[in-house]
Amino acid sequence: MPEIVPRWEWRAFAPDFGAAKDRLAALGPAEVAESDELYLISVAGDDNVKVRNDVLEQKHLLHVNEDKLEQWLPVLRADFPVSADDIGEVLEALRVTPPALTKAAYTLDELLDEVVRLNEAVRAIPVHKRRERFSLDGWLAEHTDVGSGGASTRTIAVESEDPARVIAAVRELGLESFSNVSVPKALEAFVGFAAGRFAVVDIGTNSVKFLVAERSDVGAWHTVVDRAEVTRLGEGLDETGELSESAMERTLEAVAAIVREASRERALFLAAVGTAGLRRASNSATFIDAVRGRCGIEIEVIPGEEEARLAYLAVMADLGLAQGSLVVFDTGGGSSQFTFGHDDRVEEQFSVDVGAARYTERFGLDRAVSEDVLRAALEAIAADLARLDGRPTPDALVGLGGAVTNLAAVQHGLATYDPDVVRGTVLDDAEIGRQIELYRTRDAEERREIVGLQPGRAEIILAGACIVRAVLAQLDSSSLTVSDRGLRHGLLRERFV
Secondary structure (H helix, E strand, O other), rough: OOOOOOEEEEEEOOOOOHHHHHHHHOOOOOOEEEEEEEEEEOOOHHHHHEEEEEEEEEEEEEEOOOOEEEEEEEEEEEEEOOEEEHHHHHHHHOOOOOOOOOOEEOHHHHHHHHOOOOOOOEEEEEEEEEEEEEEEOOOEEEEEEEOOOOOEEEEEEEEEEOOHHHHHHHHHHHOOOOOOOOOOHHHHHHHHOOOEEEEEEHHHHOEEEEEEEEOOOOEEEEEEEEEEOOOOOOOOHHHOOOOOOHHHHHHHHHHHHHHHHHHHHHOOEEEEEEOOHHHHHOHHHHHHHHHHHHOOOOEEEHHHHHHHHHHHHHHHHHHOOOOOEEEEEEOOOOOEEEEEEEEOEEEEEEEEEHHHHHHHHHHOOOOOOHHHHHHHHHHHHHHHHHHHOOOOOOOEEEEOOOHHHHHHHHHHHHOOOOOOOHOOHHHHHHHHHHHHHHHHHHHHHHHOOOOOOHHHOOOOOHHHHHHHHHHHHHHOOOOOEEEEOOOHHHHHHHHOO
């Protein structure tokens, strides 16, 4: 039997590695493989333990040298059912106190049900991988697309028996600026056992929203990046039922830049979702395929009800509202989401096809319009919001989304957007009416001169303000509270727990 030799490894995680992947591919032909694996991780343990092809594998971390390279030694490879002795040794390496192992051997299901799931200190994390493996003179390299729990990332690993060869390869690939992170440590951050940075991309009908946040080892979140870029993915969608080539290309460019930025910000994993525009377009698969091919990420198109639920969770975590009935609504380019609740309990959620981009195109609201046109638009919006008819006035009404936050920024005259000022702003009906008149009498170029208005929102802000006013009227509310939290913040807390 050949001697098992420990190998030195350097590994980094990022949503995108830029030119490094091309440099790696240029070094030689790749061996490509896909697999579904199950990692066992713990708070205290360092060993790499996984199940692949019904085999339990364990690598032991022997040493970390002065260059932060890690030396790993394979110590176990056992077919299921696995003996109780082997399972005991694996749990000991993970520094987990096992329950009494009453069987001589365990199937995978028995290991998970009777050992892993009864211990909060250990988690089983399913991971899908697509690996490109390169074998060169004296070292091995691997580029892997990794997916877990609706989030994705990439990892590049270099390994050799000689640590000097690993360092040289990392330099050759231009990866010195990335941190060396083992698979167990990356997954520990993913499930909340350790600190880490994570990214969320929300691809809407009018804009792409991007959030990077860092979670501390005690579970507190700190925002690193939180911004939106207007790409108008749904431009012309109402008329044709399809996403146009130019709109898809604009949005693809924005998403690609965001994925690169997520890597620069050291995000380990990224979750991407699509909303109303991608739900409605007959060719949304074309765009999703283009993003997958260009950026290596998978967009999950979520239902409107899920969009509403995640936004509600984000608001509840952000505003600390008093007890009572609460309605949270989120106005977007293609739809609006509503969640009705009481205290912290969600009672009803739904999405309606009431979006600023749709009414802008239908009534020409990207320019100055007459009072008659404005009246017709408000009547159409009210008709499409009929699902709100007859409902009681809530104790609290919270609005979120680009239209609402821009209305708040204009109210405060914010030349530079300040989330601390916007968050918690009260918009009353008189202020919304004042701004509607401000936008009704100006074309898009003139609106861009208004302090506080994001220039990319100039075309659709009048329609957005009309939707907000119609929601207040339908619910017989005189004002709303603004939150700048939304789907992306709720998704962050759900995917990276």
